[in-house]
Amino acid sequence: MEFKRLRLSGFKSFVEPAELRIEPGLTGVVGPNGCGKSNLLEAIRWVMGENSPKSLRSGGMEDVIFAGTEARSPRDFAEVQLSIADDDGDDLEFVRRVERGAGSAYRINGKDVRAKDVALTFADAATGAHSPALVSQGKIAQVIAAKPTERRQMLEEAAGISGLHVRRKDAEQK
């Protein structure tokens, strides 16, 4: 699985529509403090289904929407689009959108889907919102200090077997 392109509109500090091509290999994001580097990583997690206020540095669901500055008025929605090539080389386009007062909606290749469908797509790929491949600021210290069970979970995600647990839970509920 390969990330190809990220598009943001109204997400946190990315108030105007912005597009970033993600080229093969290692991608570095550089810029002064507060320019939005961490917001970019959070956008990638968010479109893959992340809701944890801690991971998103937000209080509530709508806090990811551009809140306005002295010079600009707030936006009423945030949308992030992530284009991915899967392991067969097929293009997949994920969209997540949240509107004030209207909650969060997901699309895969233009089709409305449930949050669970998005989670299942990524659960096997070790590229999900909680993937250890996405290392946020301050996370390294956390990996070192993690309890053995937490570290096992990180390794399972890295190895791509955590999807089995998601499916088992799903099956147990039926």
Ligand code: ATP
């Ligand atoms: P550092 O180098 O300090 O880690 P950074 O490049 O990672 O900085 P971010 O944390 O991504 O910067 O961006 C912080 C900026 O995003 C702040 O200016 C903050 O006001 C802005 N921001 C976050 N959420 C919103 C929002 N909902 N609406 C408007 N601006 C926001």
Ligand code: MG
């Ligand atoms: Mg940062």
